[in-house]
Amino acid sequence: MARRSVKLLSWASVALAASGICLYGNKYLDPSDFGAVRVGRAVATTAAISYDYLTSLRGVPYGSEEYAQLQSQVHLRSARRLRELCCANRGTFIKVGQHLGALDYLLPPEYTHTLRALHSQAPCSSLAEVQQVIREELGQEVQDLFQSFDDTPLGAASLAQVHKAVLHDGRTVAVKVQHPKVQAQSSTDILLMQVLVQAVKWLFPDFEFIWLVDEAKKNLPLELDFLNEGRNAEKVAAMLKHFEFLKVPRIHWDLSTKRLLLMEFLDGGQVNDRAYMERNGLDVNQISRRLGKMYSEMIFVSGFVHCDPHPGNVLVRRHPDTGEAQIILLDHGLYQxxxxxxxxxxxxxxxxxxxxxxxxxxxxxxxxxxxxxxxxxxxxxxxxxxxxxxxxxxxxxxxxxxxxxxxxxxxxxxxxxxxxxxxxxxxxxxxxxxxxxxxxxxxxxxxxxxxxxxxxxxxxxxxxxxxxxxxxxxxxxxxxxxxxxxxxxxxxxxxxxxxxxxxxxxxxxxxxxxxxxxxxxxxxxxxx
Structure with a gap:
């Protein structure tokens, strides 16, 4: 298995370089959108990972304790390189890396544990870039739209980041702003991944990961349309209105576009932060039961399922009226x-x-x-x-x-x-x-x-x-x-x-x- 993985990584390095050449030779693609630096990073990272597996395990008896220890070390170094690549290339790379980080049943723990950090360590766009997106989408400057606008984002994800702001009428809002260039880069990123996976599948039929590319190809356009996200938020809020413990932010449609989403500002601790719950007197068992009840209702009864419940998208706090645990559900771009x-x-x-x-x-x-x-x-x-x-x-x-x-x-x-x-x-x-x-x-x-x-x-x-x-x-x-x-x-x-x-x-x-x-x-x- 390990030798097959080494072989696969070696071929993946060659396939990645070849696919980059093919993409640049395609007259229908704009190389400036793809970026020689982005392809170069991917090639260099894949080559480094391949070389590490080839050299570090050479001559060590397969199945021995020494082999297992060395293999774990290579897994960890490789996962860190992959995480750095995702952070550098951003956008689709981070999104796919986050998905890989959730595949506990498929990847070694060194990979899943390392890649999970992408949920909280996604790179941020600069304030100038954020202001430019707002200007392009609404035709106005930030100071004309908001009484105040926090320079530091509340959080950053693979496709966007969120800032806290106050409207001129005094309402506090969360402003979700799409990263610049992510629209242009996503299609070419997916094309590159598709070429790689097809090449690997041709060489090694047992390793079939085309499903990962197919899902990204289908879901990314939906996640990049923030108006679709707003509609999903309203639909799930209406669908689960009988759950008094659930809160979904209201959407400000007059200031929302495909690349910009304004929502009611809601704060709380992340759903996996046990220390926060203990400090605030929240019952972790009650929260776990309510989370399970909410998702069971979506999956089995309604058939409309929020599919990105990582801790940054699910917050908890004391209900302002009842004092019991309230769940806040964010990021409604991805539903099944x-x-x-x-x-x-x-x-x-x-x-x-x-x-x-x-x-x-x-x-x-x-x-x-x-x-x-x-x-x-x-x-x-x-x-x-x-x-x-x-x-x-x-x-x-x-x-x-x-x-x-x-x-x-x-x-x-x-x-x-x-x-x-x-x-x-x-x-x-x-x-x-x-x-x-x-x-x-x-x-x-x-x-x-x-x-x-x-x-x-x-x-x-x-x-x-x-x-x-x-x-x-x-x-x-x-x-x-x-x-x-x-x-x-x-x-x-x-x-x-x-x-x-x-x-x-x-x-x-x-x-x-x-x-x-x-x-x-x-x-x-x-x-x-």
Whole structure:
């Protein structure tokens, strides 16, 4: 595996240089948009990484302890070089680097841990560049539009940065400004990545990462349209208005364009900042439950899913009215709209995983394209070992030993994981990213894989499947389905109460009673 990776990196270096030449030879592309320096950086970085793998591991017995230590050191150096390249080339490079940083099931931890820093260490545009974008979009100077405008951004991301400002009427706003040139550079960056991935796929069929380029090609234009982001924010706010704990910033449409978005200013601590929550008397378990409830509603019930829940986009604070924990959801540029068929299959799959019904897990995994790799698919979805999946993923939290086992096995199954990711529906790829980011938050809060989060998912699955069945049933059938749904939800609520009041030990004692209740009450899976 390691030797194959070394070979792959060597060929990637050659392919990158060749693709740069091809791009420059294309008379339909403007070289000034792509930039010789940007291509040169990519070539130099890839060459340095390749040389490091080739020389540092040469002559060391494969599989030995020395080999493992050296390999880890090379992984870390290479990940840092890759992070520096992303920060220097900015834009699309950072966006793809952030995505790679979330692929715990696919990349060594040295890469994922290092690349996660791109969420908080993205480069900033200068104040002059920000002012120029505002001038181009609104035709006015900053001082004419705002009573005050903070020079230092609140935060910077791959495609934009946000400044705090005060309008002349006294309202405090957040001003999201797109980085200059990112529009022009994104298409050529994606073209370069596509050439590289196609070349690597041709040389090494087992390593199929074309899905990553396909997703970037599809999603980047949407993320670069800030008017689309504003519409998404209003849609999700209306869709989840019954969650009093959720706050989505209001949009100032009169001062928003495709490259500029003005929103209500809201502040709080990042959702993974446990120290902030402790200082402010916020219950981390309540926040984790509410986060799981919110995303379960999006995925299983509504099919309209916010797909970038990294800590900088999810803030928490005390609710100004109730004093309880309030979640603030930011950055609505990237959403996944699930088809009805996919959403229902996904509901059935997760409900089967929570109940440890392996026959149904196999059936719905295969319906989602996993084929014979359904055990691997179940492990990737849940981030649990196969032993935990077969016992029931809500029975016990993830242990350090299980986490190490998952990482070790992931390294052994890279070709199978790549093949699986090319099989499954494209809709699922962003959901996997969302799952990984949410798990990272749970790990930071110490609430990972809690039974409460799985019960929230089960509750949403029951509601979604019952709603679908009611839409196709007679009046009498709808009544029966509603009764079964009520009984099932009651059973889940009772189990959650027992978990909170008496702990897992007592909940297990009544598990047999609740098990037959759920089997009786849950709507039967729809026929194939």
């Amino acid at each position: 709209v699930l088809t009805e068929e996919f959403r229902l299959d996904y509901c059935h799959l997760w409900h089967s995983l929570i109940r440890a019904d392996m026959k149904q897990v196999e059936k719905y995994s295969q319906r989602l394209g996993a084929g014979e790799l359904y055990p691997l698919f179940a492990c990737i979805l849940t981030a649990r070992s196969w032993a935990s999946v077969t016992r029931g993923i809500g029975q016990a939290p993830v242990t350090a030993a299980e986490d190490r086992e998952i990482r070790a096995n992931a390294a052994s199954y890279l070709p199978e994981i790549s093949r699986l990711l090319n099989r499954v529906p494209r809709q699922l790829l962003l959901l996997l990213k969302t799952n990984d980011l949410l798990r990272g938050t749970e790990a930071a809060l110490g609430t990972r894989a809690s039974a409460g989060s799985f019960l929230s998912m089960a509750r949403c699955c029951v509601r979604a499947l019952a709603a679908h069945e009611r839409s196709q049933a007679s009046l009498l059938g709808r009544t029966r389905i509603s009764l079964r749904e009520t009984l099932s939800l009651w059973g889940l609520s009772l189990q959650e109460l027992l978990l909170r009041v008496s702990g897992l030990q007592l909940a297990r004692r009544v598990g047999a009673l609740l098990c037959w209740l759920r089997q009786l009450a849950v709507p039967a899976p729809a026929p194939v």
